[in-house]
Amino acid sequence: MAKQYPAGTAYHEAGHAVVGHALGLRVQGIHINEHDEGGGAHIECAAKLSFVEQAALRLAGMKAQTMWKQESALPLGEDDNKRFVMQCSNLSNECREAIRMRAFELAGEKLEKHAGAVEAVAKHLIMHGKMTQAEFETVMGAQ
Numbered sequence: 001m002a003k004q005y006p007a008g009t010a011y012h013e014a015g016h017a018v019v020g021h022a023l024g025l026r027v028q029g030i031h032i033n034e035h036d037e038g039g040g041a042h043i044e045c046a047a048k049l050s051f052v053e054q055a056a057l058r059l060a061g062m063k064a065q066t067m068w069k070q071e072s073a074l075p076l077g078e079d080d081n082k083r084f085v086m087q088c089s090n091l092s093n094e095c096r097e098a099i100r101m102r103a104f105e106l107a108g109e110k111l112e113k114h115a116g117a118v119e120a121v122a123k124h125l126i127m128h129g130k131m132t133q134a135e136f137e138t139v140m141g142a143q
Helices: 007-022 051-067 078-087 093-113 115-128 133-142
Strands: 027-032 039-043 130-132
Touching: 007 027, 007 039, 007 051, 007 093, 007 115, 007 133, 027 115, 027 133, 051 078, 051 093, 078 093, 093 115, 115 130, 115 133, 130 133
Parallel strands: none
Antiparallel strands: 027 039, 027 130
16 A cells, blocks of 8 residues: 555645645645655745735645644644744734734635645645645646
């Protein structure tokens, strides 16, 4: 039987990739690490996005895991959350939490709109552990 990669990681990375694409960014590939449950979605620079859109992209992996009820052995969102907090370092706690709520809401809207793509990308990652830019674009084009 072929190796299967962790579903929690697959949905987490699919969330980042699909939200990035939905926000107009190019996804260059996605992978799940062989040695642990980590992974990455390789997405072009998000500097052209608004502050809240950048936050939504950062928090999209955690939102996808929550929406699809996919837990993971490792806390996959720790680095994402640290980057979000750094992004908001000059803001008050109240403002940061308002942005977090809006970012999770925006990520959820994009994930819900493209739910079929999230599932297709995650299933591919579970089976193969990686997805090329061309494979990702094919999935997104089919939605």
